[in-house]
Amino acid sequence: MTPSGSEIVIVGGGITGLSLALELSRLGMRDIVIVERGYPGGGATGRNVARIRAMQLTEELCRVASACQAKYERMGSDLNFNVLFYRMGYAWILYEEDEVARMREIVAMHHRIGIRSRLLGPDDVLDMVPAFRGGDPVAGGVVHRDAIVHHDAVVWAHLAALSAAGVRLLDHTEVTGIETADDGVRGVITTHGRIATRMVVNATDAWSDSLNAMAGVEAPNRPYRREVLVTAPVAPFIDKAVTFYRPAEGWFNQTLRGEVVMGVVDPAEPAAHEQRSSWDFLGRTATLMARKAPALAELTVIRQWAGMYDVTPDHLPLVGPTAQLSGWWQANGWSGRGMLLAPYLAELLAQQIARGERPRDLDLFEPDRFEPGAADAGNGDYYARYAAR
């Protein structure tokens, strides 16, 4: 049953909406509704590969990401549900000398702030990730004891806790309109009725532009498709979650069940709400992976899917209230890092919503920080941006 009114309506039942609702309930809020147009976790939350990486490319993001990772490490005990947080380790694989030189500076930054990443030579890389043997010559690598989790388990752990906390989750319910007045938000119109409210959180990530448009709010977020393929399970073979950037951004890792997930990004992917899989992706990924990591060529692809990144000009999310409309809160624009960042930043955002004080750690994520008409960041790799600095 759709309630006629609620203190706060969170639109989007992914990791952002679920974790925010949980944190709000922990701070004593009782009247919370989550509106989800499909099933909980059915968007990017159920489509990503749940790498929980503290090792980032900039200092400010590294600090936040470390706190986010710590939150995941506690999550099993916190929610009494094993989300399979597993420190398999993470490796950037480098192919060119300029990458090695740039990474040397980044590793120095890591060490300065207590992240114990390691720069490896080519032989160490091949020992640590034998999948690269026989492939394109490697110039080096950077490794850190980062983790993966089971994304569905994270959703189920939250659902169980939310159910115990009495939070209402309206699934298969789509928002079709936002009611506003001069003094701000008044209500949310859904396919199953209207909910009167003075506070709405836009936690729809790649659909944040559509929802913002309903409220007349402007933000520079753009949706970009990212594709994944998964293979039939094989015995443990790949002990690191791997990413490389040359000649195109590609990545793979092996799940605890033995499946290998992988993808190669198309830098020319246009901005669009697009969750269909493409044939081009299969060929692109197979061709590059066979060249880099020939062992993987004998894997059997059983399924492919697509999800979306909600990309902002600086690849950092919008977290907090906007000055454009009273009662309108952003928690979107995760730019591919929602699974990592959302649970911890939701905890901070909940403090601001419930207590009115904005934690310092949210400084990076001011929703109104962009000039109107800020440049679209595109689907190019993050590394290229940071390497160019």
Next chain:
Amino acid sequence: MTAFRLPAPLHPGAPVGNAIFITHDGRRVEARDTEPIAVSLLAAGIPVLSRSFRFHRPRGLMCSTGECGWCECRVDDRPGVRTCTLAAADGMEVRSEHSWPNARRDLFGMLDLGSRWVPNTFYHHRFLRPRAVRKLYLDVLRRFGGRGRLTAGGIGPIRPRPTVERTVDVAVVGGGPAGMLAALGAADAGAAVLLLESSDALGGSWRWRTSSPPIGESTGDLAARVHGDARIEILTNTTVLGRYGETLAALGADAHWRIDARAVVAATGSYERVPRVPNNDRPGVMGARTVEWLINAFGVVPGRRCAVLAGGIDAQRVSDLLRSTGAEVDDDLADLQDIAGRDRVHSVAIGGPNGRRRLRADLLVFDARSPNLDLAISAGAAIESQPTGDLGARLDPTGWTSVPGVAMVGACAGRSIEDSAAAAAAQETGRAAASATRVAPSFSDGTAPSVPWPAGVRSSQTAHGSAFVCFCEDVRGRELTDELGAGATDPEILKRRTAVLTGPCQGKYCLHSYAATINSNVEPGPGWALPTGRPPLRPVRLSELVRDGSHDADR
């Protein structure tokens, strides 16, 4: 099973091979160079080829078409080879997967004993304490995953494939009788037709029949007519992997195909509907067409004491065929209740008015089949629950699905070519496809097509609690009903929690019983959708997807 060889294959067109030797788990075995590996191993008295993913259950040859995956082995360092589709070659080293020390006596087979206490989500409620060894738990758990093994450095040269583009009026997917008839109908109406067949020749399930076909024309004559029609281009060894937007993508032996067709006619047949009783995955449980193929194409009879379940014309024909080989046959058996045996079928229990009786048998044959809806679902076609308890595509009288430009004929449309009327219908659908003008489907915002949940018909044929519903992930019927009872009723969440539909077969063997179980236990909720059909439609090796230079990722 105690298989035996006849002096020669019964089908006049089947070649008689030369004796060669291969090994299975180190044991030297005589094989034939014209036979798939699994056939030679079966004939040599090796029914257990590998072990299953989760509980290390013995698995052997079942579907014979490369779909079920039960026969996967490691062949000359290549993991996950479906041995029913790869011909044996002298000196081949075949190893079982997921077993130690070998497939027959697998130490981890004991996992199966405790399997009923290990639902797929068990680890989410365990291994949290003590915290210090939490990672160690997962290190160990991880060792139980996976099946095949990779080799660092790869195992040999990869042959990149060029992409060939083709624009045609009608693409027919599947070269069985229905596909051939549809292709002839479309060509007769003036269309340029492309007929895609994944095996090396036309004929489908009719290819190795020896008795006269039910439509007054032999398979060979039908195939000859198709070959003789200048408007039909035939691509054998070419597997359709998906419909991506408007484009049909297919993997050929030497090329990747991108096909733009005004109309697509699916003639993709059906999958075995494995009896939903305990031990329904034992080596020796076989579809009737697999038995027919073994005897007619290779002269291998898979059992000496055969229990054949009551069914349709396939069951009758194969019972007669088995008898003609000298095997003992109990046929027309109704009400199968369980299957017993450790490494293979040993006996079956049959119910009846006079009580339950147990029959000794080394082979259990069934002919029930469920339509192949892979292409329909991935195209977003409306799906309905059928009175049989299976799902089926919603089709208009001509055979069109709800998606413009996509039609279905034959067994995948619930209309096997068993009489002249069905044959005429398939031909008529082909004819209609020739004049189709495709209307571009518009999915609202690029989201994958969503198929509303096919509610409605409740099935009395849900699985026995101990029967396997999903064979890729070893999911029993009980596991589904337990999750439904615990509140995981949304089809997507049930899928994710139990892992049905997520294994290598991607739902080919579990979709229908999964849907029937949901429909029989809960009322569908508003907005429910069938889990999205995700390409590729068949498992495909990464090396086969590698493109030649012109499409290199370096661009």
